[in-house]
Amino acid sequence: MEYIITIDIGTTKVKASAFDLTNNLLGTRQGSYPTFHPQPDFSEQDPEQIFLTVLYALKGLFNDVLSKKYRPVAIVFSASMHSVLPIDKHGVPLRNAVIWADNRGRDEAMLLKNSNLGAAIYEQTGTPIHPMSPLIKIRWFGTNTSPSWLEKIYKFVSIKEYIIYQLTGQLVVDYSLASSTGLFNIHQLNWEPSALDFARIKSHQLSEPVSIDFDDLKLKKEYIRLFRLPPTIKVIVGASDGCLATLGAGVVTEGDATITIGSSGAVRVAGKQVLVDEKQRFFNYILTEGTYISGGPTNNGGVVFEWFVQQFGASGINTDMEYAINQLLMQAERVPAGARGLLFLPYLLGERAPLWNANARGAYIGVNITHERTHFIRATVEGIIYEVYSIGKLLQQYRSIQNLYINGVYATLPLFAQILSDVFGKTVYINDKHDSASAGAALLASTKLGRYENLEEASRTIKSVKTYSPNDSNHQQYGQLSEIFDRLSYKLAEDFDDLVALQG
Amino acid sequence: MNKPAYSLVPFSDFLHLKELVRLKNQTVRLNDWPIEVKGGIYILCILEGKYEWIIEQKRYVLYPNDVVALCPWQQLGSPTNTLEIGSFAWLKLEVEVFEPSGELRLGAWSAIQENDQKLMGRLMVSHAPMVLNQLKQVNDLLTKIEQELKQAEFAYQTRVNQLLDELLVIIVRQQSQQQNQRRDFPKAFEQLEKMLRDNLDYPWTVEEMATVVGLGSTAFTEKVKAYSGFSPLNYLINIRIAEAMRQLRQTEKSLTDIALDTGFYSSQHFSTTFKKLTGYTPGHYRKRQTGDSS
Numbered sequence: 001m002e003y004i005i006t007i008d009i010g011t012t013k014v015k016a017s018a019f020d021l022t023n024n025l026l027g028t029r030q031g032s033y034p035t036f037h038p039q040p041d042f043s044e045q046d047p048e049q050i051f052l053t054v055l056y057a058l059k060g061l062f063n064d065v066l067s068k069k070y071r072p073v074a075i076v077f078s079a080s081m082h083s084v085l086p087i088d089k090h091g092v093p094l095r096n097a098v099i100w101a102d103n104r105g106r107d108e109a110m111l112l113k114n115s116n117l118g119a120a121i122y123e124q125t126g127t128p129i130h131p132m133s134p135l136i137k138i139r140w141f142g143t144n145t146s147p148s149w150l151e152k153i154y155k156f157v158s159i160k161e162y163i164i165y166q167l168t169g170q171l172v173v174d175y176s177l178a179s180s181t182g183l184f185n186i187h188q189l190n191w192e193p194s195a196l197d198f199a200r201i202k203s204h205q206l207s208e209p210v211s212i213d214f215d216d217l218k219l220k221k222e223y224i225r226l227f228r229l230p231p232t233i234k235v236i237v238g239a240s241d242g243c244l245a246t247l248g249a250g251v252v253t254e255g256d257a258t259i260t261i262g263s264s265g266a267v268r269v270a271g272k273q274v275l276v277d278e279k280q281r282f283f284n285y286i287l288t289e290g291t292y293i294s295g296g297p298t299n300n301g302g303v304v305f306e307w308f309v310q311q312f313g314a315s316g317i318n319t320d321m322e323y324a325i326n327q328l329l330m331q332a333e334r335v336p337a338g339a340r341g342l343l344f345l346p347y348l349l350g351e352r353a354p355l356w357n358a359n360a361r362g363a364y365i366g367v368n369i370t371h372e373r374t375h376f377i378r379a380t381v382e383g384i385i386y387e388v389y390s391i392g393k394l395l396q397q398y399r400s401i402q403n404l405y406i407n408g409v410y411a412t413l414p415l416f417a418q419i420l421s422d423v424f425g426k427t428v429y430i431n432d433k434h435d436s437a438s439a440g441a442a443l444l445a446s447t448k449l450g451r452y453e454n455l456e457e458a459s460r461t462i463k464s465v466k467t468y469s470p471n472d473s474n475h476q477q478y479g480q481l482s483e484i485f486d487r488l489s490y491k492l493a494e495d496f497d498d499l500v501a502l503q504g
Numbered sequence: 505m506n507k508p509a510y511s512l513v514p515f516s517d518f519l520h521l522k523e524l525v526r527l528k529n530q531t532v533r534l535n536d537w538p539i540e541v542k543g544g545i546y547i548l549c550i551l552e553g554k555y556e557w558i559i560e561q562k563r564y565v566l567y568p569n570d571v572v573a574l575c576p577w578q579q580l581g582s583p584t585n586t587l588e589i590g591s592f593a594w595l596k597l598e599v600e601v602f603e604p605s606g607e608l609r610l611g612a613w614s615a616i617q618e619n620d621q622k623l624m625g626r627l628m629v630s631h632a633p634m635v636l637n638q639l640k641q642v643n644d645l646l647t648k649i650e651q652e653l654k655q656a657e658f659a660y661q662t663r664v665n666q667l668l669d670e671l672l673v674i675i676v677r678q679q680s681q682q683q684n685q686r687r688d689f690p691k692a693f694e695q696l697e698k699m700l701r702d703n704l705d706y707p708w709t710v711e712e713m714a715t716v717v718g719l720g721s722t723a724f725t726e727k728v729k730a731y732s733g734f735s736p737l738n739y740l741i742n743i744r745i746a747e748a749m750r751q752l753r754q755t756e757k758s759l760t761d762i763a764l765d766t767g768f769y770s771s772q773h774f775s776t777t778f779k780k781l782t783g784y785t786p787g788h789y790r791k792r793q794t795g796d797s798s
Contacts, residue, residue: 030733031732032734034697049742051749052746056738057733090753225783226783
């Protein structure tokens with residue numbers, strides 16, 4: 001049997017998976033790596049450790065999961081967006097990679113955001129002006145590091161480009177990942193001069209942009225030998241995890257949306273046109289030529305619920321997280337929808353879409369003397385979902401959404417799924433492929449191998465295995481609460497600023 | 505300095521036991537409790553009252569049965585130099601070696617195994633300052649040690665040393681468990697990972713890593729595997745090789761030096777592991793990276 005290997009390089013771990021040519025998952029191996037915070041605003045990762053973890057996951061996959069009789073025919077890559085790694089002319093990293101969560105470019109972002117130049121760059125590149133964006137990070141390097149160090153930089157690459165470089169010796173970046181750098185013109189598919197000027201670099205300091213199905217890549221013979229691979233194995237560059245997760249959820253045309261709630265979250269739609277929002281609240285990334293994935297990301301997904309569990313969950317030496325989470329969710333289930341008017345703003349980590357306010361903070365509002373611990377649990381879950389809904393509502397001003405496909409560890413928990421359905425007032429679907437990014441990568445590879453005419457046809461092979469239907473009276477009630485939620489989120493902005501100043 | 509209510513001296517039989525003091529303070533005393541380096545392994549237990557002290561530049565509020573354990577170079581005292589009303593007890597141990605790197609040798613009196621002593625040193629340094637809440641056993645042990653010293657019955661020297669060992673073991677275990685109590689394995693793992701990185705050349709065993717996190721080795725191995733995808737030792741090897749890759753490319757150090765720095769006992773062992781994981785020998789990897797400029 002022939003199969004495809006997908007490598008998904010995420011924020012905390014790499015996942016190597018194998019799919020047969022009809023996109024059935026054969027197995028997965030993963031390995032994690034840490035994020036370092038040498039300063040509070042900094043978030044960095046060691047590119048060598050990530051590379052080794054890729055090799056480790058692959059080795060585990062070949063040795064433990066797959067029969068020797070199977071034959072790998074293609075390797076394809078998916079990866080988190082927005083990372084920046086400066087390398088010298090020998091391809092040696094000059095420091096750790098700076099990842100999306102890094103906020104060191106706060107001032108640079110602020111400066112650009114409120115300017116005409118910022119608006120123009122956003123329109124051309126599709127990436128919101130925000131410290132997450134490589135555009136901002138590279139500008140930061142330019143102003144905050146020594147000229148002699150800057151001179152050593154040959155190129156700025158992403159973690160994925162570095163991993164592919166290690167494996168093949170070739171430096172390329174796919175249109176999809178390039179479109180999340182804030183430096184790439186998503187209409188013309190080349191590096192955008194005005195953005196390059198702002199970052200103070202030249203286009204030759206970035207990799208050559210290629211289509212997501214680009215496969216003129218060759219594994220180094222050492223890796224062919226190490227993994228005993230057929231020398232003819234295809235290496236396909238792939239795309240970003242967000243875009244591939246949308247494809248892997250079966251959404252590549254207008255009318256549908258995906259909701260992801262993992263530790264962070266996002267609502268995404270696909271279409272032939274970019275969404276133009278003058279307040280710059282959406283991203284527009286490229287899945288492939290002519291298809292854009294648009295939407296909004298939230299910082300405050302499952303990570304907020306985990307915070308709640310750690311602070312207020314059952315204590316005891318041997319209670320593990322998963323058990324504690326399930327305990328709390330069971331208690332929340334018994335509380336009526338709306339938590340009897342107790343409202344939670346989940347902005348513990350500041351917020352991106354739709355507020356784009358790094359100073360936003362969390363709050364429980366409307367507490368009365370009859371509220372119990374269990375109401376707080378339910379309110380916490382509902383607050384996380386109102387935030388996702390506020391992104392969804394905004395998207396619906398531009399696109400009609402019929403079907404909602406949900407994925408991510410938290411969104412697919414039964415209580416989360418039901419509340420999502422009730423809040424949106426729509427049926428939500430859970431697909432057979434839990435790991436949508438890897439599934440999307442596999443679809444891309446099998447299309448390239450000629451199995452399908454195009455990605456749209458490939459995406460139709462994704463099947464839903466579970467649905468949740470909305471309860472009308474709950475939907476009514478959530479509608480009222482979510483309006484108050486939206487109002488408060490904006491109304492409190494000034495007070496958030498003052499509180500943040502005190503929090504230091 | 506303050507006059508202790510009573511103090512048990514001389515400890516002529518116990519050169520390592522420098523102080524054992526129980527202090528009951530009935531009036532507020534100004535200028536009597538400045539922030540200062542205490543020296544030795546210093547273990548203090550609050551008995552009555554409430555104290556707001558600065559320990560290693562951080563402010564702590566301590567209540568009865570809270571315990572502080574300090575390394576020889578660490579500081580403790582009141583920000584206003586004032587000693588408030590209340591009582592507490594402490595003992596001070598002079599140890600053979602205790603370095604800020606975590607290297608610890610208690611001395612011949614202790615029956616704690618050499619490796620465990622080293623681990624204890626590392627834990628005390630990486631979790632500094634150790635402030636443990638509600639650890640009642642410490643006061644009980646201090647009382648027992650006092651009694652042994654006072655009564656000087658048959659083999660009391662042996663008993664005192666055993667009790668001192670027990671005291672240290674309890675403190676280290678409590679520190680690890682306090683970690684685990686927070687139910688936050690990712691956080692505990694992050695701290696362990698940092699400790700591993702800071703001591704890459706140390707020959708870590710799974711048991712030692714498990715102690716740092718406050719779990720038994722079986723549960724620890726399972727949790728690490730579920731959380732990271734690696735077995736504990738594979739995870740350690742992974743960080744070692746990642747660091748070796750960095751050094752190979754960014755420094756001029758010899759292969760043997762890199763091998764020893766990253767915890768391999770020989771350059772042969774290093775080469776084999778490196779090749780198995782990366783497909784390259786270390787020498788070949790270094791050449792490849794500085795040779796071709798694609």
